[in-house]
Amino acid sequence: MTTPVIGVLALQGDVREHLIALAAADAVARPVRRPEELAEIDALVIPGGESTTISKLAVLFGVMEPLRERLRAGMPVYGTCAGLIMLADKILDPRSGQETFGGIDMIVRRNAFGRQNESFEAAVALKGVDGDPVEGVFIRAPWVESVGAEVEVLAEHDGHIVAVRQGNALATSFHPELTGDHRVHALFVDMVRDNA
Numbered sequence: 001m002t003t004p005v006i007g008v009l010a011l012q013g014d015v016r017e018h019l020i021a022l023a024a025a026d027a028v029a030r031p032v033r034r035p036e037e038l039a040e041i042d043a044l045v046i047p048g049g050e051s052t053t054i055s056k057l058a059v060l061f062g063v064m065e066p067l068r069e070r071l072r073a074g075m076p077v078y079g080t081c082a083g084l085i086m087l088a089d090k091i092l093d094p095r096s097g098q099e100t101f102g103g104i105d106m107i108v109r110r111n112a113f114g115r116q117n118e119s120f121e122a123a124v125a126l127k128g129v130d131g132d133p134v135e136g137v138f139i140r141a142p143w144v145e146s147v148g149a150e151v152e153v154l155a156e157h158d159g160h161i162v163a164v165r166q167g168n169a170l171a172t173s174f175h176p177e178l179t180g181d182h183r184v185h186a187l188f189v190d191m192v193r194d195n196a
C-alpha cells in the first residue's frame with residue numbers, strides 16, 4: 001500500500017494532536033467532517049473531547065449514518081476517550097438522545113474514573129506495543145464495563161478495561177496523542193496497512 005490516508009473526525013475535540021501523531025507515524029492525515037470526505041480516506045481516528053457534543057454534531061453534519069456504514073464495511077478506526085465512547089455499541093449512562101457510531105461490542109461507563117480534577121496519568125502495558133508501557137493520560141475518562149466474545153482486551157488499569165480491539169476497530173480510554181509517544185498511532189497505522 002502507498003502511504004495510507006487517515007482522517008481525523010473534526011467535529012469537536014483534540015483533532016490537531018491526532019493529525020500530528022498520525023503524520024509522525026507515517027500516514028497522510030487530514031481532518032474530516034463532511035460525508036463526502038469520508039469517501040476519500042482509508043481509515044479514521046475519532047478524537048477525545050466530549051462524546052455528547054460529537055454525537056450531536058455528527059447528526060447535524062450528516063455523518064452519523066454514512067460513518068456507521070463505512071464502519072460496518074470494515075474501515076479501520078481508532079477512538080480515544082470520547083472516541084472510545086463513540087465506538088461502543090452501548091453506553092451505560094448516556095445523556096438523553098446521545099447516540100454512538102458503534103462497531104465494538106462493549107458497554108462503556110462515561111466519566112468512570114471521576115471528574116475533570118481527578119484526571120491522572122499512569123503507565124499502561126498495552127498489548128501490541130513493545131517496550132516500555134505507554135503513558136496513559138486519563139481525562140474524565142471512560143472505562144469499558146464489559147465486552148462481547150469478539151473483543152480482545154488490550155489493557156487494564158486498576159482492574160478496569162481501558163483498551164480494546166475488535167477486528168479493525170481499536171479504542172483506548174486514554175490519550176496517546178497528548179504524550180509525544182507515537183507507538184499507539186503506529187500500531188493503528190500498521191492495522192490500516194494490514195487491512196489494505
Ligand code: GLN
Nearest residue numbers: 048049050051081082140
Ligand atoms: N467524558 C468525556 C465524554 O463523555 C470524554 C473525555 C475525553 O475525551 N477526554 O465524552
